[in-house]
Amino acid sequence: MRKRASKATDDVAAQPRRLRKATMKDVANLAGVSLATVSRTLSAAAEVSPRLSRRVQAAAQSLDYAVNINARGLRGKTSGLVVVLLPDIANPFFSVLLQGIEEQARSHEMAVLIGDTGVDRAIAETYWRLIEGQRADGMILLNGFLPFPPGKRAVADYPIVVVSERIAGVDAPIVGIDNVAAGFDAVSYLARLGHRRVAHICGPADNVLTHERRSGYLKAVEAHDLERWPEAIQPGEFSIRAGRLATARLLAASPRPTAVFAANDEIAIGAIMEAKANGLRVPEDLSVVGFDDIEMSQICDPPLTTIYQPRREMGRKALETLARLVESPGRRPPDALLDHKLVVRDSATPPAPR
Numbered sequence: 001m002r003k004r005a006s007k008a009t010d011d012v013a014a015q016p017r018r019l020r021k022a023t024m025k026d027v028a029n030l031a032g033v034s035l036a037t038v039s040r041t042l043s044a045a046a047e048v049s050p051r052l053s054r055r056v057q058a059a060a061q062s063l064d065y066a067v068n069i070n071a072r073g074l075r076g077k078t079s080g081l082v083v084v085l086l087p088d089i090a091n092p093f094f095s096v097l098l099q100g101i102e103e104q105a106r107s108h109e110m111a112v113l114i115g116d117t118g119v120d121r122a123i124a125e126t127y128w129r130l131i132e133g134q135r136a137d138g139m140i141l142l143n144g145f146l147p148f149p150p151g152k153r154a155v156a157d158y159p160i161v162v163v164s165e166r167i168a169g170v171d172a173p174i175v176g177i178d179n180v181a182a183g184f185d186a187v188s189y190l191a192r193l194g195h196r197r198v199a200h201i202c203g204p205a206d207n208v209l210t211h212e213r214r215s216g217y218l219k220a221v222e223a224h225d226l227e228r229w230p231e232a233i234q235p236g237e238f239s240i241r242a243g244r245l246a247t248a249r250l251l252a253a254s255p256r257p258t259a260v261f262a263a264n265d266e267i268a269i270g271a272i273m274e275a276k277a278n279g280l281r282v283p284e285d286l287s288v289v290g291f292d293d294i295e296m297s298q299i300c301d302p303p304l305t306t307i308y309q310p311r312r313e314m315g316r317k318a319l320e321t322l323a324r325l326v327e328s329p330g331r332r333p334p335d336a337l338l339d340h341k342l343v344v345r346d347s348a349t350p351p352a353p354r
Helices: 005-014 024-029 035-043 051-060 064-074 091-108 121-132 179-193 208-223 238-251 265-277 309-326
Strands: 081-086 111-116 138-141 158-161 174-176 198-201 260-261 285-293 305-308 341-343
Touching: 005 121, 005 238, 024 035, 024 051, 035 051, 035 064, 035 111, 081 091, 081 121, 091 111, 091 309, 111 121, 121 138, 121 260, 174 309, 179 198, 179 260, 179 285, 179 305, 179 341, 198 208, 198 238, 238 260, 260 265, 265 285
Parallel strands: 081 111, 081 138, 138 158, 158 174, 198 260, 260 285, 285 305
Antiparallel strands: 305 341
16 A cells, blocks of 8 residues: 655656746745755755655656756756744844845745844854855845854955944945935934934944944934934834833933934834833823834824835845856845835824923
């Protein structure tokens, strides 16, 4: 009596061959598996169970895809697998960006492997071994640090693209926005509304984005001759909790600020929550502007005025840049600085008379 797994394999193999050239996505659909599984199976990039391997191999054979894989290997010795490292997969900033990476990867018949590293460099190094062992073609970094000790390897020798968070001293192509200009625009908007006492809640102290957005804040304070006081710049993290804690400190000041520029939307949402918990109205008593335009910014109360980043386009551009590096090793593509914009909603208004 034949096992069910073998029956599934036979069903895949019995599928009619297509007239057009098959793609990796066709193989994945026919085998009923993910693109990553197809890539790992056909490139031997990682261990795959025998059952899944038989299904993928049968689907590839049925679609005549094995010829494409062999030609690709002979031509460029590529695996079709891309590694994306990020610091927190639960952070909503990354979801749309990852969608853009995945969409562009399909057009290049690449599969994406996501590594959630936090701030642990040891975890990042485990993913880097896929690159060194030629089991993955390249890496997109969203976590703000290299997956190996600085100076240990020449970054230019490997296909690496950095997204959003520039890594100091690393000459790899970067895809992002001008965070200094965006911070300047956010605070300038508050200044045009008439705010003179504008506070800033930062992100993590060692984060490049924190420094760039704070620099934009300081430039706007100087350009518009806004008030300065010792507690105006509050330390924080990219979280709602950090926004609440920093806002509690700001509200204890006398006089308190009339507006807050937050380093990201989660901080801004925390600031709104804390202001309301203290009996203040937003924006009448405290205006708040965020950064990133995540989905929650549209549905919080009130909807958040914030800086929009083209995250899906950033993801697509990052994968496209990496594909160019893989196809032409040693030829560094230019950096891609995309446009940001201020999205005006209901969380900021002219300050109430005092």
